[in-house]
Amino acid sequence: MSPVNDLPATPDTDDGALLSVRGIDVGYRTGRKSHVIAAHEVSFDLHPGQSMALVGESGCGKTTLGLGLLRLLPRTGVIPRGQILFRRKDGVRVDVRTLEKEELRRFRWNEAAMVFQGAMNAFNPVLRVQDHFLDTFRAHENGRRRSRKEILEHSAELLEMVRLDPARVLTAFPHELSGGMRQRSLIALALALKPQLLILDEPTTALDLLTQRSIVERLTELREQLSFSMLFITHDLGLAAELADRVGTMYAGRLIETGTTRDIFHRARHPYTSALIDSVLPVVGDLRVPTPLPGGPPGLHTLPEGCPFAPRCAHALTDCATTRPALDVLTPRDRGLSHTAACLRSTDSELHAEGAPR
Ligand SMILES: Nc1ncnc2c1ncn2[C@@H]1O[C@H](COP(=O)(O)OP(=O)(O)OP(=O)(O)O)[C@@H](O)[C@H]1O
Ligand SMILES: [Mg+2]
Structure with missing residues (x-):
């Protein structure tokens, strides 16, 4: 040996x-x-x-x-x-x-x-x-x-x-x-x-x-x-x-958002992460009624060409059906603590403004 x-x-x-x-x-x-x-x-x-x-x-x-x-x-x-x-x-x-x-x-x-x-x-x-x-x-x-x-x-x-x-x-x-x-x-x-x-x-x-x-x-x-x-x-x-300390969201086999626990629960930038959080009783913040997320993830053999979440996403754009977004760094930090998200709208101020629809 x-x-x-x-x-x-x-x-x-x-x-x-x-x-x-x-x-x-x-x-x-x-x-x-x-x-x-x-x-x-x-x-x-x-x-x-x-x-x-x-x-x-x-x-x-x-x-x-x-x-x-x-x-x-x-x-x-x-x-x-x-x-x-x-x-x-x-x-x-x-x-x-x-x-x-x-x-x-x-x-x-x-x-x-x-x-x-x-x-x-x-x-x-x-x-x-x-x-x-x-x-x-x-x-x-x-x-x-x-x-x-x-x-x-x-x-x-x-x-x-x-x-x-x-x-x-x-x-x-x-x-x-x-x-x-x-x-x-x-x-x-x-x-x-x-x-x-x-x-x-x-x-x-x-x-x-x-x-x-x-x-x-x-x-x-x-x-x-x-x-x-x-x-x-x-x-x-x-x-x-x-x-x-940090959370990674997976969807259809892909890591689609990572961030500190605060990033994820207070300022999620992927609509799937937001929908997942909204679908359960509040983990942080005030009590609200959970919103179920309809449908289910695609099967291993039926992955869409673009963003895998696009068919279920309330905020999808036309491009989302054809373009698979990369995991972009939104807030760079060391020790692997950057906030990253794979969404064409991750920096869209209309979607992520304070009080914007989730
Ligand atoms: N031994 C296996 N052979 C073939 N496919 C598998 C096998 N184990 C899992 N899979 C497939 O891989 C995909 C991912 O399954 P996995 O168990 O990793 O998911 P998961 O996120 O852990 O789900 P859960 O939350 O239900 O535990 C599924 O489509 C599943 O059917
Ligand atoms: Mg499992």
Whole structure:
């Protein structure tokens, strides 16, 4: 096995980002030589300690993108182009897209970990929680082999970190725990090897409101304590507003707006982001009646030629049907915090004037 420092590195030309995603396409093979793309030309940066939410309707490619970033796609998954540059703990920048199998194994859990969508059922039902921790630590031991006792002590500390009672949880089978306890255990497991990046896919869906609340609070505290970066995928805009420093909106496989949480919730520049915010009970500001967004996103095989949102957009111009807008920088900021939007009308003062129709 080659030492960690031997992993392929890319020239160091970044500005300190932990993760720099550069023009990646992520999709699924449909035949021997064909595939569909579910996430197109996605680019964004995530800096150390930042927390970014990915929002968008069902089927927009959020999970595909998250899985692609850690190369956790199913066997049919493909990443035909782009770069996923990641700065490892040793300071070396690698392209996750081109890591070899063994390098990838060492990258996952140690550098970046993911809590999957529907993860509450991710535990193997015939193994006790402690066996999951033992397996994870053993699979990633580089060098000294720790005793079972040492690993279990460490696992107990991790469970305490997510406010679970190790005496009760470690020896339990997954079905003996509530959904919230399983989700916390999975978060503890994902943090076991102190990853720099934690990807959470719908971390609180299917949990009752009080349990959601306590998981959100715990994640916020853990981030302060351990200072990992977080990318979390959610339908819940309230969660995004609370947990994220910045938000990326996805539509039809494309990142169509990114900005700080304030940019997105107070001055969204893409009509889809505005419509998404208006379609739920207010996340910020005064109470108003939600306005449903009619229709649904296009399928992977039926992407319109121009802006993918144009057929549903109340503000579309004739050009929107034929011109696919680039993600323009509206407010440049460093540390990846620029406000960007892919809309022909993103700087249209008529549309974005104070009190203008949304
Ligand atoms: N294993 C797969 N094989 C082929 N297509 C897939 C596969 N998984 C997802 N897709 C397709 O990729 C597109 C994006 O799906 P994805 O699950 O990434 O969306 P999502 O934004 O996470 O949706 P949700 O909010 O419902 O979780 C969808 O059209 C979906 O049908
Ligand atoms: Mg999903």
